[in-house]
Amino acid sequence: MRISLMTTCLVDVMAPDVARSTVLLLERLGHQVVFDPRQTCCGQMHTNTGYYAEAAPVVRHFVDTFEQRLDEVDAIVMPSGSCAGCVREQHRLVARHEGDTDLERRAEAVSAKTYELSELLVDVLGVSDVGAYFPHTVTYHPTCHSMRVLKVGARPLKLLRAVEGIEIVNLPESSTCCGFGGTFSVKNADVSDAMVTDKAANVVRSGAEFVVAGDASCLMNIGGKLSRNGDAPRPVHLAQILASTREHPFVSSPELLGRAS
Missing domain, CATH: 1.20.1050 (Glutathione S-transferase Yfyf (Class Pi); Chain A, domain 2)
Incomplete structure (x- = not known):
């Protein structure tokens, strides 16, 4: 195609x-x-x-x-x-x-x-197993627009479950918003911060090495809060996991998606 x-x-x-x-x-x-x-x-x-x-x-x-x-x-x-x-x-x-x-x-x-x-x-394209390799523990955050507007449902999880080496763990209160919302986070900074504080705490509670989502904006927001808190989980986009293979594995960078250097 x-x-x-x-x-x-x-x-x-x-x-x-x-x-x-x-x-x-x-x-x-x-x-x-x-x-x-x-x-x-x-x-x-x-x-x-x-x-x-x-x-x-x-x-x-x-x-x-x-x-x-x-x-x-x-x-x-x-x-x-x-x-x-x-x-x-x-x-x-x-x-x-x-x-x-x-x-x-x-x-x-x-x-x-x-x-x-x-x-x-x-x-x-009719695929679920894309030949990816990602030997890490991840938790999935379903972003608001993907879940409520596009209704992508379990498609991202279907793709993640087919990744070799991956372990997927539950994200507590996964359906709640991360608090970004574009201009919402600017106009309602205190509310936004309270929301992402809860989301980041749930990511940590999951015990995952990475939090994955289909929106870089949400990952930037969550990753920024995790970084400022000094917490270990790192943000990673669904595309980055699916592009990772044994021959060309994903390499996490502190500059990606809101991680402080």
């Missing part, structure tokens, strides 16, 4: 290894990954906060960029449940708010080919 990669803003700036891991994984599975350098933001920060008018130009640019090559690719993949959720559920709402029926139609066409990574692997 020919797959277009949307890296997302946060991955591009804060966790580029997540994008590299996504490419390595898909290419190892025999697929061609293409990247359009014109891509920018999906507009999630604006739409989540209710600024639909301000989001409209961002959504138009996103649709313009990915629509142009829509017939040339089989799917668009995003290593982010929150950004994929924005494209699939919020772009058409922005277009409707602007009264732009043409943009709404075009956004629907783009969103129909857009998938979060675990969705792409399990539902489109």
Whole structure:
């Protein structure tokens, strides 16, 4: 298959290894990954906060960029449940708010080919065992958008359970939010900190070496709190685990995903 990669803003700036891991994984599975350098933001920060008018130009640019090559690719993949959720559920709402029926139609066409990574692997490519090797104990945090908007369900866990050498342990109160929420963590800093404090404590309580999720934003938030507390668990994105093999194992870096140096 020919797959277009949307890296997302946060991955591009804060966790580029997540994008590299996504490419390595898909290419190892025999697929061609293409990247359009014109891509920018999906507009999630604006739409989540209710600024639909301000989001409209961002959504138009996103649709313009990915629509142009829509017939040339089989799917668009995003290593982010929150950004994929924005494209699939919020772009058409922005277009409707602007009264732009043409943009709404075009956004629907783009969103129909857009998938979060675990969705792409399990539902489109039909794989669960991707040949990964990760000999560590992990606990899984289901991010809010992936769980409540995209409803990815057990897909990430299905992929993780097929990884050689891995041990998955339960995360207490796993369904609770980590407190990031983009601008929520800025506008409601005290509440956000209380939420991530609880989440980090549950990660530690799990006894895992790593906390894994499908969103770099949540991992950055959780990893930052763990690091500031001096706690041992490290954040790792689902793509990084799935890209890890015996020949090319994952190497944790303190700079990744909010870990203090």
